[in-house]
Amino acid sequence: MTTTPALETVGITKSYGSHSVLRGVDLAVPAGSVVALLGSNGAGKTTLVRILSTLLRADGGTASVNGHDVATQPGAVRESISLTGQFAAVDEVLTGRENLVLVAQLRHLEDPGGTADGLLARFGLSDAGSRRVATYSGGMRRRLDIAMSLIGDPPVLFLDEPTTGLDPQSRIEVWRTVRELAGRGTTVLLTTQYLDEAEQLADRIAILHEGRILTDGTLAELKQLLPPSRVEYVEKQPTLEDVFLALVGHDTTAT
Template structure:
């Protein structure tokens, strides 16, 4: 595999007169987590379907693991694994039987050894002989991902892998994703949790109405959105009034006895701010630095709230 696990140039897709993908470009580096975000109807699912050979594009070029998805479909499928939004497991089989079935379908040599290793890796040994119908949501997601790993794909597409999971199960899945990347696996992630993308993704692309409106690291995207500020809280109204007169560009919150002061959050600007308060003998009870998060980025770029972030 080249340094680019996925290379997309000018990807276009339309259904009749409706343009779903309007010439998007993506470059996913091998051994990283790439997250695609966007509101419902932005074109995320269509993008994933094209990349995983489930749908043909109308234009552009797409190479996955160095292979053209249009002309080398079998080669692409041999290199990828796909875990959908809903766990694709057979509830009438045990966890071990689900894994063994996948090993048989993929004609994996030493199938029993592979199954044993995956059960151990995903902490499913104790429940291996139980019917999947008795599994919790977190266990099903782990089993689903374990089944995806049969055959050792080098690129894995995860479509909302933690939807519906409790916080502990979600963090367990995060650790599994990090372990996969540490082993050199490339992850293409769609998620409805912006915190998840912030925690896991090396790079993020935001898709809106079929066009990419931003790409970069989580920090790069946050820096594109204004709103960094320092919040100062005071013990009484007198100090609040005095600080507001000195910091004329601040916004006050009388109920909380607080001021919001625009700032880049750097040490130099923080020092200057505190020195200015000290110059007028004003003391703040506490201060905190706030920077835009991915929710702010998403809203600024798409005009939508995170309630409609992709699936």
């Protein structure tokens, strides 16, 4: 991870009619880092991602991705990014391998088949590569979706609430995938409503509320905003998620 911003916004605004969604967003994401953008429904997370990915034009302010201005160099921005939305954008009629080959062909890669096989192995989907995606679990579809988004090795990846609607095991699969991406130097902007997800994955956390970034820092820095903790001895009961994972097991490669 470096301190050079891979993503940077200054004073970004966006309104729909009289409703202001973004009211001056300032955010910098260092290259090679995972930054979690937290916020409740309607906070403006997806709107900001759509602006950064050139799918939506801001009303005001400036934004750059991988050194390219979003408004004036949208083509260069698109070549630098990949976007995975809230729902897996996979073709259920095709097999997992066919989905990957199709995207590799659309990106004009020299060896679509080899690219597909490499990604299937990397994401633990080799055994399922010849199966139709309609037979995949939610976690497998999401892993395939992320694999498809990495074809062409984009330096910046947007993950817009990637674990919404997934069961606990599938969430763990996606978390493992994001950690692997971060370890390879990919810059990840992750939007989520789940606080534990941000704690698990993010190098830095930004909180978006009512169209503005309230605070931005590491988890340790954010914790310092509250009064010092005090030591108390309490009996910790297992959570329902603990019980679920204990009963079904932690093998996240199972189909």
